[in-house]
Amino acid sequence: MDPRSEVVIRQEDHLQGRVLFINAPNDQLISNLSSDIDSYIWTWNYADFISFEKNNYKVHFGTELPTESFDQVVVFVPKSKELLNYILDCIVSKFQLNTQIFLVGEKKSGVERAAKQLQEFGKCIKLDSARHCQFWQMSLGIIKKATSLEKWTKNYEIQINDQIVKIYALPGVFSQAKLDIGTAVLLPYLQQVKSGKIADFGCGAGVIACYLAKLNPENCVYALDVDAFALHSTRLTFEHNGIDPAQFNILPVANFSDAPTELDAIVSNPPFHQGIHTNYDASEGLCKLAKRHLKSKGELWIVANRFLNYPILIEQNFGQCKVVTDQNGFKVLYASV
Known part of the structure; x- marks a missing residue:
């Protein structure tokens, strides 16, 4: 299993309700979470999308947030800093104040840099550091209108x-x-x-x-x-x-x-x-x-x-x-x- 998923499982007590997992790795993370967590995945990788569908996971493929409503969000840090900025822009334009946003990533992928990007939108704390990964939590403190995709x-x-x-x-x-x-x-x-x-x-x-x-x-x-x-x-x-x-x-x-x-x-x-x-x-x-x-x-x-x-x-x-x-x-x- 991906080490980032292992860290999420370590911290699953922080997850509740309907949770959107953004850019989740193609592994068995969802199957290993408590049945009380209603998991939904947003991916832009078509191969992962097909695999998730075969496992009967709820999944959305595309460039924009799924239209459903969610209680929490877990973001797996993408390689691109600009792509993370876009994802965070989507989040702050859709979710309510105080929504819990979690960020997980490998240290070598720049998770600490990503956490600084997260801090622009609310109070942020590090919950875990394990498997060469970090897991951060942010309480959403800003809501703003979304920037259209083409402007990115x-x-x-x-x-x-x-x-x-x-x-x-x-x-x-x-x-x-x-x-x-x-x-x-x-x-x-x-x-x-x-x-x-x-x-x-x-x-x-x-x-x-x-x-x-x-x-x-x-x-x-x-x-x-x-x-x-x-x-x-x-x-x-x-x-x-x-x-x-x-x-x-x-x-x-x-x-x-x-x-x-x-x-x-x-x-x-x-x-x-x-x-x-x-x-x-x-x-x-x-x-x-x-x-x-x-x-x-x-x-x-x-x-x-x-x-x-x-x-x-x-x-x-x-x-x-x-x-x-x-x-x-x-x-x-x-x-x-």
Whole structure:
């Protein structure tokens, strides 16, 4: 079990009534709490959402608070400081004065910094420090009107050849404030991608997907991500670039096996982080399964850190893997069916 969940269980006597667990880890926390606690989870991770549903937990997937009413809230500290600010803004705009808000996180994830953010909204005390985690309690002392989700975006423009793409990204989304190096290495080669039905796996703020849509109005682009904030960001990016809604589909996926089939091309700057932890499952799954989702003569284009073993995995499944370029610590990899 996640150590943060273990700390929550240690302190469950402080929990009562209907409790909203925000960003809870995908484990058996809810099953191990007293039956007197009416638990409800808000997650923006689609894989976790599917798992929680299978366990018959009450769960909401999305970028905004569930509409139900709650007596208390437990926030599991997210990696992004800005995302925590957004979550706290949601809380202080919905809950009543003196509502008990709890914060739990690993020390290495910045829980002490997060507790300082919490202190802006009411009296805050540390209840526990164990399992390399801390558990804080705050009595809500401020109520204010919510800031609209779109106002939390950061936006910037990038130019690739003769195309300008406007990027809109919400808190916690990869490359929120500026273009990342890996995507910058990949973008100049996207003009070579086979046209047609294309999937961008791990779409983030929609940089790759939007550029592919702009390159050819005949392209039908599927933007895939596990994260609700990424999917919402991609939608904003498409809309602000004037992309015809008929040209794109934005889909939550738990892993690459959820991707559409009969694709002409798959393009990805694949994710390998989950929160503060490194996790290669999604990206390695892409390398292993991509061929099954492609048409005959379909293409796979990936950009990845040069130290990762993706070329080996791709060659094992496609029979070949071409290194298109190797620069700035990243390789662009290509394979075809």
